[in-house]
Amino acid sequence: MRWLFGGLVALAAMAACHPAGPDRAHVEALFSLDAGRRPAPASSVAVAALGGALFAHRLGAASCRECHSPTSYGQDGLVHQRNTPTLVDAxxxxxxxxxxxxxxxxxMVQRExxxxxxxxHDASLQAVLQSHPDLQRLFEPAFPGQxxxxxxxxxxxxxxxxxxxxRGxxxxxxxxxxExxxxxxxxxVATFIEVGCAICHGGRNLGGGSVHKLGxxxxxxxxxxxxxxxxGKATDRHVWKAPSLRLAAHTGPYLHDGSVATLADVVRLMGRHELGKHLAASQVAAIVTMLRAVGDVDVDALPRTASLAMEHARDH
Ligand code: HEC
Ligand code: HEC
Structure with a gap:
């Protein structure tokens, strides 16, 4: 990650805010890296089907999907022990x-x-499966003999x-x-690069690849x-993942504690606390416009939600 960080700093400094948008070379250097392009470990349809069923079932107080709702970009807009992140592109x-x-x-799934x-413990899972024979049955075709x-x-x-x-x-x-x-x-996009956001929110997913101090x-x-x-290290105080911003247009409230309601406010906060810059209203608006375009996506396997228009209205 360190080499990338250095490269991004240099590029961000070079990128000029041109009315037509940033140089193509900068866009490619800053955003083409996609951790998701690595081939996924081979998994069969039966394995994914078991996973989908486990995700939807109440194995404890709630099912995974009650908080990571497929009709709400894989989150619920609520703060539990922390703010629920989207699982789209996770x-x-x-x-x-x-x-x-x-x-x-x-x-992370094990932690959840x-x-x-x-x-x-495996034994507690096996005990739960006893009362969910429909789930237990899906294990055999997914992982024969195990x-x-x-x-x-x-x-x-x-x-x-x-x-x-x-995808969008x-x-x-x-x-x-x-075009x-x-x-x-x-x-x-040019503003995002110029002010330095891409230093931490780089790559195809605009983040999700490094941790930094908030503040x-x-x-x-x-x-x-x-x-x-x-x-237990003091240097780790208030250090968080710079999350992917792909779906940030839809997944407020923001930050680990859900303390910021609107996209404009979190963009302004990032400028001040992460970059030491008081962004002009026009810069904040330009970045919000970019993030809404980034969030204009279709999600494989999920319905397009009706909440889009609401989210957009809220930031005005
Ligand atoms: C009560 C609501 C709730 C339930 C139920 C829940 N989650 Fe979460 N999920 C969260 C919250 C809050 C976080 C953030 C936790 C953190 O990072 O400390 C999270 C984080 C995650 C992440 C990390 C995403 C990322 O980008 O880093 C994954 C993956 C995940 N959950 C999967 C699951 C799975 C699988 C289940 C079911 C076994 C599940 N969750 C059940 C609320 C929930
Ligand atoms: C030094 C690294 C760094 C820089 C530079 C940076 N960010 Fe962040 N960003 C983070 C971290 C870390 C978080 C998560 C903090 C937390 O959860 O408390 C974050 C969170 C966010 C979020 C909230 C995402 C969510 O789902 O909650 C948005 C939006 C965001 N940043 C946009 C920007 C913009 C726009 C810029 C440029 C003005 C920027 N960031 C600059 C590190 C950075």
Missing amino acids: ARQSVFGWDGLAPSLAG LATHHGLV APTLDLAAAAISAHLATWRS RWDRYVDGDD ALTAAERVG LIEPYESADRGREQVT
């Missing part, structure tokens, strides 16, 4: 959990199985989540089609100390 990240401490998507379903374990359950749920992928105009733009974005949206330049107080709670 598999395309290289860093997982708000604190970035989960080792992999499957590792423990947090929300109290499942920490006893159900949390590892297998997490692998199946991750295979299911790998199908939650979005932003991808066509990054792939070389300038996929309007002139105003391209000015937004890097101007301190930001929040009760949750993030990674420090786990690692």
